[in-house]
Amino acid sequence: MKPRFAWLALMAFVVAARSADRPRLNILFVFADDWGRYASAYRAVDGRPTVNDVIQTPHFDRIAREGALFKNAFVNAPSCTPCRSSLLSGRYFFQTGRGAILQGAVWDSSIPTFPLLLRDSGYHIGKSFKVWSPGTPADAGFGGQQYAYQKAGNASNNFSEEATKMVAAGRTVAAARESILAEVKGNFDDFLAARKPGQPWLYWMGTTTTHRTWIKGSGQALWGIEPDALKGKLPKFLPDEPEIREDVADYLGECQAVDAYIGVLVKRLEETGELENTVIVLSGDHGMPGVTSGKCNVYDHGTAVALAIRFPGTKGGRVLTDFVRLPDLMPTFLEIGGVSAPDNLHGRSLVPLLRSDRDGFVDPTRDWIVAGRERHVGMAREGNLPYPMRAIRTPEFLYVRNFAPDRWPLGAPYAAGETAPNMQNVDTDTRAAFPDMDASPTKTWLVAHRNDPRWKWHYDLAFAKRPAEELYEITTDPDQVKNLAADPAFAAQKRALSERLMKLLTDAKDPRVTGDGAEFDRSPFSDPEADPATKAGKGKKAKKAAP
Numbered sequence: 302m303k304p305r306f307a308w309l310a311l312m313a314f315v316v317a318a319r320s321a322d323r324p325r326l327n328i329l330f331v332f333a334d335d336w337g338r339y340a341s342a343y344r345a346v347d348g349r350p351t352v353n354d355v356i357q358t359p360h361f362d363r364i365a366r367e368g369a370l371f372k373n374a375f376v377n378a379p380s381c382t383p384c385r386s387s388l389l390s391g392r393y394f395f396q397t398g399r400g401a402i403l404q405g406a407v408w409d410s411s412i413p414t415f416p417l418l419l420r421d422s423g424y425h426i427g428k429s430f431k432v433w434s435p436g437t438p439a440d441a442g443f444g445g446q447q448y449a450y451q452k453a454g455n456a457s458n459n460f461s462e463e464a465t466k467m468v469a470a471g472r473t474v475a476a477a478r479e480s481i482l483a484e485v486k487g488n489f490d491d492f493l494a495a496r497k498p499g500q501p502w503l504y505w506m507g508t509t510t511t512h513r514t515w516i517k518g519s520g521q522a523l524w525g526i527e528p529d530a531l532k533g534k535l536p537k538f539l540p541d542e543p544e545i546r547e548d549v550a551d552y553l554g555e556c557q558a559v560d561a562y563i564g565v566l567v568k569r570l571e572e573t574g575e576l577e578n579t580v581i582v583l584s585g586d587h588g589m590p591g592v593t594s595g596k597c598n599v600y601d602h603g604t605a606v607a608l609a610i611r612f613p614g615t616k617g618g619r620v621l622t623d624f625v626r627l628p629d630l631m632p633t634f635l636e637i638g639g640v641s642a643p644d645n646l647h648g649r650s651l652v653p654l655l656r657s658d659r660d661g662f663v664d665p666t667r668d669w670i671v672a673g674r675e676r677h678v679g680m681a682r683e684g685n686l687p688y689p690m691r692a693i694r695t696p697e698f699l700y701v702r703n704f705a706p707d708r709w710p711l712g713a714p715y716a717a718g719e720t721a722p723n724m725q726n727v728d729t730d731t732r733a734a735f736p737d738m739d740a741s742p743t744k745t746w747l748v749a750h751r752n753d754p755r756w757k758w759h760y761d762l763a764f765a766k767r768p769a770e771e772l773y774e775i776t777t778d779p780d781q782v783k784n785l786a787a788d789p790a791f792a793a794q795k796r797a798l799s800e801r802l803m804k805l806l807t808d809a810k811d812p813r814v815t816g817d818g819a820e821f822d823r824s825p826f827s828d829p830e831a832d833p834a835t836k837a838g839k840g841k842k843a844k845k846a847a848p
Contacts, residue, residue, distance in 0.1 A: 335511045342362040369621055377626055508562060
């Protein structure tokens with residue numbers, strides 16, 4: 302061998318040996334229930350007034366500043382269980398069997414998941430609170446409850462309720478907050494203490510505090526968020542009225558609680574000297590609950606989520622406009638851990654984006670996402686039939702295909718046992734009517750104003766039956782309230798997006814477009830369940846176990 306080539310071979314061996322000796326990176330994953338695209342880091346990239354002008358998330362912002370902020374991150378399904386099925390497996394939600402639905406979900410143990418693959422490769426894994434639920438068995442894709450670390454307390458799942466009780470008992474808001482944050486630290490410390498020396502780890506913090514319900518007025522009382530600061534900043538589909546501003550402010554307070562939890566975890570990494578050997582990923586499972594166009598809808602308000610990633614050794618302070626979907630995190634985590642990804646995944650690793658030093662669009666092929674949904678909670682009232690939706694989102698357009706426009710998109714406007722939409726109990730029981738929108742002050746307000754000519758269009762936008770096709774131009778209509786599907790001027794764009802969407806779904810063997818297209822309408826997907834309103838009960842803890 303010539304000396305030059307011998308030297309190159311020796312150097313390659315040395316580099317490989319050093320790489321083998323280098324500890325594998327740890328992974329801290331904070332994944333909050335119902336946390337949409339809300340963080341103060343997004344103010345600079347929104348380009349218009351939004352509620353991000355009001356929220357304060359210094360710890361999320363730090364991770365974005367020291368890592369990468371994703372401007373266009375979307376879930377594959379705007380419903381807890383199917384979204385998490387997709388995230389854990391790296392597949393489309395409709396490729397996960399009964400994991401594709403929420404009510405009646407059952408995990409398919411033959412589907413590989415990133416936590417268990419990392420565990421099998423030598424990672425110490427652990428979780429606090431929600432990973433995959435509701436569904437049977439709960440958190441199956443993470444090994445059930447055998448890796449749970451939550452004995453220090455679960456008040457962080459119910460921040461406004463727990464803090465309000467403490468204040469009522471005579472404690473200050475600051476003291477109540479510190480008590481809850483101490484539990485977050487205790488659970489994380491228990492997890493870290495259980496690992497072997499030098500063992501890489503994956504910790505999933507799955508708080509549900511951003512899931513309905515929360516204490517009315519808590520955004521202002523606990524976080525100083527003034528509801529009137531939201532004037533002129535709500536999306537067009539939400540009436541800019543005091544009751545709704547307060548509801549959104551309360552939600553933002555719960556988002557700020559999540560941010561406080563992030564701060565606790567990052568501080569512990571600094572104190573233990575592990576910050577620079579840990580990848581930190583922050584996100585949520587879909588958009589805001591209990592409001593128009595949010596959770597259970599494939600509009601941006603339902604599918605867009607916050608995403609910031611701090612990857613040691615990569616350039617920080619970047620804002621990426623590539624379209625990424627949460628199933629991308631599965632192969633990302635596996636690549637970080639040095640584990641080969643299974644074949645035929647929908648998700649694609651984000652590591653190349655993270656290792657790039659560029660801003661904006663890094664990968665020109667990442668210019669679309671597909672989202673959809675099937676059964677959520679409310680279909681027990683209608684023969685268990687889901688509301689099947691699919692959508693494709695590009696930088697210019699959102700195209701939506703409603704496969705059953707004769708069905709109610711958020712469930713029927715009447716309670717179980719009624720046979721006609723007589724609206725008898727809608728005003729007093731907004732959980733029974735339109736059950737795929739979480740009960741909330743906003744929902745109650747919309748229903749109460751359904752006959753007011755000024756607000757009827759808001760009510761119809763939220764609850765009325767929808768046409769088979771919807772098309773929205775993003776630059777002129779970022780809140781997606783003007784459907785252009787019937788406009789001849791956009792016929793070519795609609796046709797192209799429809800064809801593109803159907804090809805993607807057909808290639809992925811989506812049961813909604815293959816065979817007779819009715820697989821999700823039949824058993825076991827349509828098997829009866831207990832009425833969700835009765836099943837959930839009236840207490841907070843029951844709510845947190847609900848979708």
